Amino acid sequence: MRWRAALLNDCSAISVYDLKTTKTHTVAVAYLLKKCLSDVELTPDTLSTYCEAELLQILSELDILQALEKR
Amino acid sequence: VLIDAGLYRYRINGLSLDYKDQVRRLYPNSCYPSGEWADYQIDVTCSSLLRRYLKPQTAINIEGQQPFNPIRPDKLLPSLEWAMNWCVAAFEHSRLLFHSGVVVKNQQAILFPARSGSGKSTLSTYLGLNGWQLFSDEMAIIELGSTRLQAVFRPTSLKNESISIIRELSPNATISQTATATHKGNIAHVRTNTRAQFDDYKPTMPSAVVFVNFDPNAEQLKIIELDKSVGMSHMLLNQFNYHIVGEAAFDTLVKLVNEVRFFDVVYRNMSDVDEFLTDFVEGRPLD
Numbered sequence: 630m631r632w633r634a635a636l637l638n639d640c641s642a643i644s645v646y647d648l649k650t651t652k653t654h655t656v657a658v659a660y661l662l663k664k665c666l667s668d669v670e671l672t673p674d675t676l677s678t679y680c681e682a683e684l685l686q687i688l689s690e691l692d693i694l695q696a697l698e699k700r
Numbered sequence: 701v702l703i704d705a706g707l708y709r710y711r712i713n714g715l716s717l718d719y720k721d722q723v724r725r726l727y728p729n730s731c732y733p734s735g736e737w738a739d740y741q742i743d744v745t746c747s748s749l750l751r752r753y754l755k756p757q758t759a760i761n762i763e764g765q766q767p768f769n770p771i772r773p774d775k776l777l778p779s780l781e782w783a784m785n786w787c788v789a790a791f792e793h794s795r796l797l798f799h800s801g802v803v804v805k806n807q808q809a810i811l812f813p814a815r816s817g818s819g820k821s822t823l824s825t826y827l828g829l830n831g832w833q834l835f836s837d838e839m840a841i842i843e844l845g846s847t848r849l850q851a852v853f854r855p856t857s858l859k860n861e862s863i864s865i866i867r868e869l870s871p872n873a874t875i876s877q878t879a880t881a882t883h884k885g886n887i888a889h890v891r892t893n894t895r896a897q898f899d900d901y902k903p904t905m906p907s908a909v910v911f912v913n914f915d916p917n918a919e920q921l922k923i924i925e926l927d928k929s930v931g932m933s934h935m936l937l938n939q940f941n942y943h944i945v946g947e948a949a950f951d952t953l954v955k956l957v958n959e960v961r962f963f964d965v966v967y968r969n970m971s972d973v974d975e976f977l978t979d980f981v982e983g984r985p986l987d
Contacts, residue, residue: 635950635954637928637932642927644954644957646950651942651943651946655932655933
């Protein structure tokens with residue numbers, strides 16, 4: 630597994646760690662919710678119930694991890 | 701001489717009698733014969749045979765490496781302190797390190813992450829001389845997993861006008877001779893605590909991370925609370941070994957970020973920052 634992710638407890642962002650490059654990226658929750666609007670109902674409250682694997686799955690489904698790979 | 705700085709012990713070879721005296725003054729009750737066990741070895745030597753007689757220069761070798769350019773002998777004390785910082789930054793990867801001042805009151809640690817020249821050492825020194833436990837003016841040393849902050853028994857380093865400011869505010873403080881015209885300007889070191897006080901310091905959980913900005917024109921203290929995402933990003937700008945420690949560093953930093961509040965503070969008077977932080981650690985409502 631290349632990625633680690635954690636939702637910061639003020640729900641401002643998901644912090645994403647790339648084990649391959651050792652870079653840490655910040656994905657703003659506001660950005661995530663905007664991207665999600667057409668797909669699923671997502672709020673900071675529901676996000677905070679997700680485990681790390683579920684956070685990574687969302688980031689992957691929204692092509693965010695793929696974009697981070699290229700940075 | 702061997703310096704016991706608490707977490708780390710340094711063997712320093714090649715000091716003149718005068719410098720040994722200065723070191724003993726900055727590290728009271730913490731210097732031992734150099735034969736004892738040490739974490740790091742620093743050798744002070746003449747940079748070349750010619751330089752022994754012509755415009756003398758001193759070289760500092762750390763564990764067989766020479767990371768700094770040779771210096772004039774009268775600039776040795778700051779260079780020794782930088783060498784001691786370098787040892788930790790280069791070799792300590794069992795803890796997470798940030799470029800940051802750390803002070804403690806009421807069993808709560810406050811971090812001041814910042815680069816050199818931001819005023820964090822001046823503020824840390826001021827607080828250390830005014831009722832706070834000064835864990836470090838230079839480096840936050842964080843236990844992996846627990847996020848507790850560790851203290852080191854080191855003097856603070858003041859630059860340029862900060863020296864006279866602290867001398868004026870705390871005339872009884874132990875301040876070293878000033879080394880002039882180093883690459884960072886004039887430098888003096890300040891002892892803010894005794895060895896007995898330091899020995900009472902306990903590893904402490906962090907409660908706030910404060911990004912301090914000195915502004916001589918600020919009319920009053922300005923405090924802005926920051927999102928954790930912004931705070932974490934700013935902290936990463938001041939990391940020493942995050943990229944080396946790897947996954948454990950990420951876990952520890954996320955835990956720390958989730959435990960603390962982040963503030964951006966613009967100040968003119970250090971006493972205002974003292975008052976704000978004291979209110980914070982004592983749980984009083986913040987204005």
